[in-house]
Amino acid sequence: MSANYALGLLGAATTFVVVFEMLRRRRLREKYAVLWIVIALGTIVLALAPGLLTWVSRVVGVTVPSNLLFFGASMFLLFVSVQHSYEIGRLEERTQTLAEELGLLQLELNQTRRPSSEADE
Amino acid sequence: MPLQPPDLAKVLVIMPAWNEERSLGSTIAELRALHPDLEVLVVDDGSIDNTSLVARRAGATVCRLPYNLGVGGAMRAGYRYAQRNGFTRAVQVDADGQHDPGYILALLEALGDANIVVGARFAGEGDYQVSGPRRWAMWLLARTLSRLASTRLTDVTSGFRAADLRAIAVFARHYPAEYLGDTLESLVIALRSGCSVGQVPVQMRTRLHGQASQTSLRATLYLLRAVMALLLALVRKWPLPVEPPANPTAQSAEARHTEPPGHIGPEQSM
Numbered sequence: 001m002s003a004n005y006a007l008g009l010l011g012a013a014t015t016f017v018v019v020f021e022m023l024r025r026r027r028l029r030e031k032y033a034v035l036w037i038v039i040a041l042g043t044i045v046l047a048l049a050p051g052l053l054t055w056v057s058r059v060v061g062v063t064v065p066s067n068l069l070f071f072g073a074s075m076f077l078l079f080v081s082v083q084h085s086y087e088i089g090r091l092e093e094r095t096q097t098l099a100e101e102l103g104l105l106q107l108e109l110n111q112t113r114r115p116s117s118e119a120d121e
Numbered sequence: 122m123p124l125q126p127p128d129l130a131k132v133l134v135i136m137p138a139w140n141e142e143r144s145l146g147s148t149i150a151e152l153r154a155l156h157p158d159l160e161v162l163v164v165d166d167g168s169i170d171n172t173s174l175v176a177r178r179a180g181a182t183v184c185r186l187p188y189n190l191g192v193g194g195a196m197r198a199g200y201r202y203a204q205r206n207g208f209t210r211a212v213q214v215d216a217d218g219q220h221d222p223g224y225i226l227a228l229l230e231a232l233g234d235a236n237i238v239v240g241a242r243f244a245g246e247g248d249y250q251v252s253g254p255r256r257w258a259m260w261l262l263a264r265t266l267s268r269l270a271s272t273r274l275t276d277v278t279s280g281f282r283a284a285d286l287r288a289i290a291v292f293a294r295h296y297p298a299e300y301l302g303d304t305l306e307s308l309v310i311a312l313r314s315g316c317s318v319g320q321v322p323v324q325m326r327t328r329l330h331g332q333a334s335q336t337s338l339r340a341t342l343y344l345l346r347a348v349m350a351l352l353l354a355l356v357r358k359w360p361l362p363v364e365p366p367a368n369p370t371a372q373s374a375e376a377r378h379t380e381p382p383g384h385i386g387p388e389q390s391m
Contacts, residue, residue: 096190096298100198103164103186107202111182 008047015040039076129158132229133208135199137192138216139166142175145216149179152214152222159225162202163216164195192280193298196307200284200293212283220281224323228283235319236288237311239274240281242325258344262305265351269309270318278304278347281323288316295359297350305347309354314361 019036022028046053046069057065134152138145149161163176167189176183184198196213203211210232214220224240231238259278266277284292291314297306308318 093298096194099187099190100194100201103184103198104202104205107182107184 004050005047008043012040012043012047015043035080128229129156131207131209132159133199133203133206133211134159134161134214134225135164135196135203135211136161136176136181136214136216137164137166137195137199138168138172138176139189139192139195140168140170140172141216142168142170142172144218145172146175146179148214148216148218149176149181151218152225153180155222156225160208162199164199166190166192166195191298191303193296193303196303197293197296200289200296203289204293208289209286210283211289213280215280219326221324221326224281224321225283227321227323228281231319231321232283232285234317235272236285236316237308237318238283239276239279239308239318239320240323241274241276241279241320242323258341258347261344262347262351266305266308266312266318269312272317272319274318274320276320277308279323279325280304281325290361291316291359294361297354299346299350306350306354309351310359313354313357314359 015036019028019033019040023030023033053065053069057063057068060068062068062071136145136148145163149163152159152161161176161181163172163181163183165173165176165183165185167186173183173185184202186195186198190198199213200211202208210229212225212228214222214225220240228238228240259276263275263277267274288311291311292307295307295310295314297303297310299306312318
């Protein structure tokens with residue numbers, strides 16, 4: 001169990017350091033940082049009290065406790081990926097609208113500055 | 122029965138162009154020779170060649186997008202321009218010269234019966250031929266769309282079409298961004314938003330430059346994408362904003378054409 005203990009603490013510590021450093025450099029927004037810090041805290045709890053995972057597995061009916069952990073972790077990562085896909089799609093739609101509006105504004109600006117340019121032809 | 126010239130003053134030709142400097146000039150020239158009153162808006166979709174310059178020299182209005190958005194983004198920008206500048210009808214024409222401007226009047230006349238008029242191949246005019254899976258795909262899609270529109274449509278992937286005020290409002294808001302199926306998907310969106318669709322037989326010309334995608338792998342991918350777009354367009358909601366169709370502060374198309382150069386002040390230093 002000491003290996004699990006060390007790995008859990010190491011993972012959590014790494015997460016804390018990376019998240020804190022990214023926050024400090026303004027590379028990460030608080031709302032996303034909260035998510036990862038909660039995950040790191042959860043990892044610490046499981047590392048310090050391995051009996052907790054065994055107990056939950058028994059209650060849920062999973063024979064091998066680590067399977068429950070892997071299942072939970074992969075479901076969580078899936079959720080995060082889907083969430084990010086959604087955010088990217090929304091951002092793409094927004095940048096597209098902005099690009100269209102920028103093109104139209106530029107055109108309007110040119111027409112206002114040179115109202116007779118079309119009549120020259 | 123040709124339309125009167127004043128009618129054409131409120132018609133906008135939307136021509137999306139991406140690196141089309143070779144064919145764009147002659148396409149615009151031919152169009153303007155036929156209909157000098159028609160305003161042509163070239164939406165330069167982030168070209169890295171001289172598309173904008175060629176278009177401006179040929180006498181078109183140019184809307185330059187800061188980076189490549191794809192045909193959907195260019196179209197939506199074009200329809201927004203039409204909506205904000207008081208155009209009552211818009212015609213989509215390809216920059217590569219495959220759409221004969223001689224059919225524009227026929228498309229516009231047919232707008233009396235439908236909100237959107239498609240210039241369609243396979244409708245008796247011309248001898249356009251496709252074969253293999255692509256033909257199957259086009260037939261299947263045409264059949265499906267015909268049922269949705271409750272009218273016979275033979276060419277739902279044609280990018281040559283005219284839209285009235287109602288359809289302009291729909292397309293200014295929703296125009297599918299994805300390449301492949303954008304023509305088809307936009308028709309479904311229009312139908313779901315309560316527009317009617319009609320068609321006029323046209324003959325397409327071979328492109329001046331460039332190749333149409335004709336391989337069977339591409340055709341298959343196209344079909345898959347089109348079917349998915351069709352199904353999604355059917356189950357999605359397409360709300361229209363309640364904003365007025367024309368911005369009252371924007372100049373109308375007519376006003377801008379006739380407006381004299383009012384202020385001839387000192388040149389702005391750049």
